[in-house]
Amino acid sequence: MPGVLALLLVLSPATPAPAQEFAAQVHDLEHYLGLEPGRRAISEGFAAQVAADTPPVVAALPPSPLRIAIIYPGNQVSDYWRRSVAALTARLEQSGLPYTLDSHFTAAGTEVRRQEAYIMEALDHDPDYMVFTLDALRHKTIIERIIGRGGTRLILQNITTPLKDWEGYQPFLYVGFDHATGARMLADHLIERTGGQGSYAVFYGPPGYVSQMRGDTFIRHIESGSDLELQATYYVGFDRAKARRAALDLLRESPDTSFVYACSTDIALGVADAIAELGLGDRVLVNGWGGGSAELAALAAGDLNVTVLRMNDDNGVAMADAIALAESGRAGQVPTVFAGQMALVTEQTDAATLAALTRHAFRYSDPETAAPSERP
Structure with missing residues (x-):
């Protein structure tokens, strides 16, 4: 087993998330x-x-x-x-x-x-x-x-x-x-983008509510609507460095992976680091989750392929x-x-559309980006 796996909690595709089962409680x-x-x-x-x-x-x-x-x-x-x-x-x-x-x-x-x-x-x-x-x-x-x-x-x-x-x-x-809504939006996009064929991995944050609602919902939606094969699941915390190490290990073993589904911004950027390091940017897709400033910059640079942009x-x-x-x-x-509300944006979303969405999303926290009618 590669050394990095000893540092991370790695689950087989058939193994449910451990201990903290929220789905039945909400x-x-x-x-x-x-x-x-x-x-x-x-x-x-x-x-x-x-x-x-x-x-x-x-x-x-x-x-x-x-x-x-x-x-x-x-x-x-x-x-x-x-x-x-x-x-x-x-x-x-x-x-x-x-x-x-x-x-x-x-x-x-x-x-x-x-x-x-x-x-x-x-x-x-x-x-x-x-x-x-x-x-x-x-x-x-x-x-x-x-x-x-x-x-x-x-x-x-x-x-x-x-x-x-x-x-x-x-x-x-x-x-x-709603985490489940965002997960389904990303799943639908990645099914369409891959034609529903290939393999993928899911990188969770720490065990808990957010990981379950974003990660498990995504897996169920993919399984019900495509022939994509889940090859690995990793818990890496909301930690960019751990996500990078896990992605390097995964992609060195399986460079034909279609995409890595990331459950948070930090994870997405760590996976993107590994994809760039291995020169797989034209082959392996990775999503963001939330559409904050760091993700939007990564989308613009072509380091991320898609995210759900929260208002x-x-x-x-x-x-x-x-x-x-x-x-x-x-x-x-x-x-x-x-x-x-959330909107799906990709590295191909036109600049005018993305600017309009971000103006509304950040109308109070970054009022300089907001249209005059939306400024507080």
């Missing part, structure tokens, strides 16, 4: 919206508000600044998390709501204990709102403690599939971009507008889940 988004009358209408109304140029009107401002705590796995190449904070604060300022922000960034998927310490520290200050995520099963226990404590409205980001165990006491808001700032806008509605006595207009 509602599919479309299924959830249809469970109760009125859910879809509230969701659509809120989506229209997020797309609006102005936030909800807050007639009476709170007597003291709102306390908002954010704990994010933002120490990675992807700028998704930091752009979300920028969009949140810009939209809040546009609304006129006074606030204080206490934010902490940790490594993705590997610093659960540090995240827990930050949460306990933040709760000591009785925040009005807390923004966190759910990717590891240990997060579930932490979140249940926050919900059970009361007094703090909890926003869970980067998850759009409500947990079944929390029916009756869900968080204030789940917000993000990134919808994240922060949705959180800010939900807060504004709640603070104006209209919490009933806030859905349990908000899932933002």
